[in-house]
Structure formats: C-alpha cells, structure tokens
Amino acid sequence: MEKVIIEEAMEITDVxxxxxxxxxxxxxxxxxxxxxxD
Incomplete structure (x- = not known):
C-alpha cells in the first residue's frame, strides 16, 4: 500500500x-x- 502512495507522490512531484x-x-x-x- 505505502509503495503505491510513494510512487504516486513521485509522479506528482515530477509534474x-x-x-x-x-x-x-x-x-x-x-x-x-x-x-x-492520518
């Protein structure tokens, strides 16, 4: 689960x-x- 969040965060950061x-x-x-x- 956390891996998915981190991957999404990385993509968002790139954008x-x-x-x-x-x-x-x-x-x-x-x-x-x-x-x-939370």
Whole structure:
C-alpha cells in the first residue's frame, strides 16, 4: 500500500517540478504525505 502512495507522490512531484519551485513542491509533498498518514 505505502509503495503505491510513494510512487504516486513521485509522479506528482515530477509534474509539480515543471510548474513550481522546489520549495513549493516539498511543501505540497509534505502535506500529501501527512494526509495519507492520518
């Protein structure tokens, strides 16, 4: 299960990197990970 989430997060990160700075990507990614851990 976690492997799938990580793979999805990696794909999302690749897409976000095209549109925003690294800081924004890390911020969004941390929120995504946090939302999955609840």
């Amino acid at each position: 976000l990197k095209k549109f925003s700075s690294t800081c924004e990507v890390e911020d969004i990614l941390s929120k995504v990970i946090a939302s999955h851990q």
